[in-house]
Amino acid sequence: MSDDPQNVVVVGASLAGMRAVQAAREVGYTGRLTLIGEEVHHPYDRPPLSKEYLAEGDLTTIHEFPGAADLAESADVDLRTGTRATSVDLDAGIVSTSVGTVEFDALLIATGVRARRLPGTAHLDGVHVLRDLDDARNIRAAMDARANMVIIGAGFIGSEIASAAVKRGLEPVILEAAHTPLVRAVGEAGGAGLARMHSRNGVDLRCGTAVSEIVGSDRVEAVRLADGTEIPADLVVVGIGADPATEWLDSSGLTIDNGVVCDETLRAADNIWAAGDVARWTNPLFERPMRLEHWTNAGEQAIHAMENLLNPDEATPYGHVPYFWSDWYGQRIQFAGIPIGEPHIVEGDFDSDNLVALYREGDRLAGALAVNRRGDIMKYRVQIAKRGTWDAALAFAAKRSAANASAHA
Numbered sequence: 001m002s003d004d005p006q007n008v009v010v011v012g013a014s015l016a017g018m019r020a021v022q023a024a025r026e027v028g029y030t031g032r033l034t035l036i037g038e039e040v041h042h043p044y045d046r047p048p049l050s051k052e053y054l055a056e057g058d059l060t061t062i063h064e065f066p067g068a069a070d071l072a073e074s075a076d077v078d079l080r081t082g083t084r085a086t087s088v089d090l091d092a093g094i095v096s097t098s099v100g101t102v103e104f105d106a107l108l109i110a111t112g113v114r115a116r117r118l119p120g121t122a123h124l125d126g127v128h129v130l131r132d133l134d135d136a137r138n139i140r141a142a143m144d145a146r147a148n149m150v151i152i153g154a155g156f157i158g159s160e161i162a163s164a165a166v167k168r169g170l171e172p173v174i175l176e177a178a179h180t181p182l183v184r185a186v187g188e189a190g191g192a193g194l195a196r197m198h199s200r201n202g203v204d205l206r207c208g209t210a211v212s213e214i215v216g217s218d219r220v221e222a223v224r225l226a227d228g229t230e231i232p233a234d235l236v237v238v239g240i241g242a243d244p245a246t247e248w249l250d251s252s253g254l255t256i257d258n259g260v261v262c263d264e265t266l267r268a269a270d271n272i273w274a275a276g277d278v279a280r281w282t283n284p285l286f287e288r289p290m291r292l293e294h295w296t297n298a299g300e301q302a303i304h305a306m307e308n309l310l311n312p313d314e315a316t317p318y319g320h321v322p323y324f325w326s327d328w329y330g331q332r333i334q335f336a337g338i339p340i341g342e343p344h345i346v347e348g349d350f351d352s353d354n355l356v357a358l359y360r361e362g363d364r365l366a367g368a369l370a371v372n373r374r375g376d377i378m379k380y381r382v383q384i385a386k387r388g389t390w391d392a393a394l395a396f397a398a399k400r401s402a403a404n405a406s407a408h409a
Contacts, residue, residue: 013037
């Protein structure tokens with residue numbers, strides 16, 4: 001293979017894949033670009049699927065990315081939707097797919113993740129995950145029919161779905177196996193604090209609750225708990241996490257360990273790169289391996305990976321401050337950085353709709369959690385990127401708090 005690729009293939013046609021091919025053209029790449037996507041749809045935005053898309057009434061959100069429909073013409077991309085990658089031969093430079101083979105001399109893997117499903121429920125109508133547009137359409141239709149709704153998993157996806165249901169006047173029940181939700185995302189105290197938002201909005205959240213069975217023959221009728229309790233349901237949405245979509249790489253020889261393992265430049269092997277939810281790389285900003293399922297990371301990482309792919313001799317490390325947001329019951333939750341330890345509240349509290357809490361690693365600011373403080377979170381993200389100190393973060397927080405108090409006096 002050549003270090004100057006003339007035939008670049010990107011597998012995965014969601015945000016990361018689309019940003020990657022666009023970036024290639026924007027930096028002047030004139031070789032062949034092929035974008036392979038398993039879904040039949042043009043590349044589209046996923047975050048609205050658990051938010052605006054589930055709202056009652058006419059759809060108002062455009063989910064397809066601008067330029068996706070004419071990507072083939074505008075960026076001279078060989079876009080192959082409805083095409084599933086099944087394996088790859090790195091030595092031969094061939095990706096095998098459900099409809100034939102595709103040759104490459106450089107490959108960018110951006111296949112994302114697959115939502116986990118409950119074993120033994122594939123035959124039951126009314127049991128869904130929410131990962132793609134078709135999932136969202138099915139859930140929306142059931143909500144339109146005023147379904148009795150049980151959500152399994154109190155993570156961000158489950159919480160956003162519950163919020164959409166409440167806005168419609170439905171009464172969802174959320175079942176969470178852990179005693180505290182979102183511990184990995186925001187810490188024990190952070191998870192417990194955010195979970196109180198459910199009770200403030202009248203939602204029945206049951207933590208430390210194990211599901212033993214989904215009851216029904218052809219269609220779901222109830223959810224049976226480990227203690228024998230049955231909750232009637234004709235709609236069950238499963239939000240228990242996702243796994244990297246790497247099964248097609250099992251025989252590739254690449255290192256697969258909770259994703260495609262890459263170095264800090266996003267290189268998985270010679271002429272093989274990865275980006276987005278499927279990539280596990282060493283983040284130099286935090287000096288540890290990470291795999292992020294965040295919208296912001298997918299786009300930024302894909303651009304960086306493509307630039308390195310096209311100029312591998314001058315590949316640069318990808319340093320990134322994780323950032324995500326979630327909307328619950330009309331409130332905007334945002335997080336930047338990593339949730340080391342427990343949050344130190346610098347403004348507001350978890351029982352109101354106003355909060356800023358900081359996370360510390362040694363003498364360094366490691367993370368920031370905010371509720372309805374959109375003007376603050378990016379300032380903390382900049383501090384984290386600059387390896388700002390904890391004392392400097394506290395001083396900044398004090399100034400922000402004083403300014404906010406003066407503005408509302």
